[in-house]
Amino acid sequence: GNSVTQMEGPVTLSEEAFLTINCTYTATGYPSLFWYVQYPGEGLQLLLKATKADDKGSNKGFEATYRKETTSFHLEKGSVQVSDSAVYFCALSDRQADKLIFGTGTRLQVFP
């Protein structure tokens, strides 16, 4: 079945460091891929998405490229800020079941 695997956290970085959070997926067909972010005490918010192979999603300095050959959708940011501290979820669309499949989430902590 469809599934998403993302790296364990927490990821701890200093401000202005480079961020990578790995995400790989298993899916039949051609799913859309998503990154959601959850700030403390809030619901999940869409950060970015990509709908087909080689698409790059980007928002707020974050980027992720849909890599079909490696079944990956790694999240990157060139210079993180303290305000980026949150939990990040990778997800894919299960078109047959018409729902999203979420990874377990990766907590990012950025210190000044």
Place this chain on the structure above:
Amino acid sequence: DAGVIQSPRHEVTEMGQEVTLRCKPISGHNSLFWYRQTMMRGLELLIYFNNNVPIDDSGMPEDRFSAKMPNASFSTLKIQPSEPRDSAVYFCASSSRTSGSTDTQYFGPGTRLTVL
């Protein structure tokens, strides 16, 4: 746009009591999802509706849980009787489903439930 609205934001109750959580999806969205989030189990999909019809309730933990969607603008998740292990944050999300695609889900702020 008001976004997904959930009420109450916080609920504290005693074991054995009935709990009802409420959700108003974004106007025009025709899919609605209920999730539960805990530290131990992460984010779990409980049930989802398309056009007010329950499609998949395989994530509902047991018969104590029930969900309804009487119309396009309102859904409830009920727990009766509640137990301490039901303590969690419950999220509602909605999306606009087009033929053959799964669109972005928009989440509400959640209801933090504590069962004593």
